[in-house]
Amino acid sequence: MVNxxxxxxxxxxxxxxxxxxxxxxxxxxxxxxxxxxxxxKEAKLILCREGSPHTDFDPDRALVNYNVLDGEVLILREI
Structure with a gap:
């Protein structure tokens, strides 16, 4: 789907x-x-691209703001 x-x-x-x-x-x-x-619930988590593990996504922005492509791997890690 497009969206x-x-x-x-x-x-x-x-x-x-x-x-x-x-x-x-x-x-x-x-x-x-x-x-x-x-x-x-108390774990503090961040999301980033697998290819850019030191560039965290802003929680208030949307996937579209990061041009995430179909099939892309995103890393969820605790800080």
């Missing part, structure tokens, strides 16, 4: 393949990932 993007959200233990609307905010992807991976 959706398939992403692979990866943690140190596993990968979740899922589809989000391109307008989905990063903080909502983090929340969905927290639920999927059953991570504790």
């Amino acid at each position: 959706q993007v398939l992403v692979h959200v990866k943690t140190s233990k596993e990968t979740w393949e899922t589809t989000f609307q391109k307008s989905t905010r990063i903080k909502d992807i983090i929340l969905g990932s927290r639920i999927h991976f059953r991570l504790p």
Whole structure:
């Protein structure tokens, strides 16, 4: 679909393949990932591209702002 993007959200233990609307905010992807991976509520999480692990996504911006492509791997990590 034109308005959706398939992403692979990866943690140190596993990968979740899922589809989000391109307008989905990063903080909502983090929340969905927290639920999927059953991570504790108090864990402080960030999302970034696999190819740019030191450039964190702003939680208030949307996937479309980062030009995330179909099939891209995003890293979810605790800080």
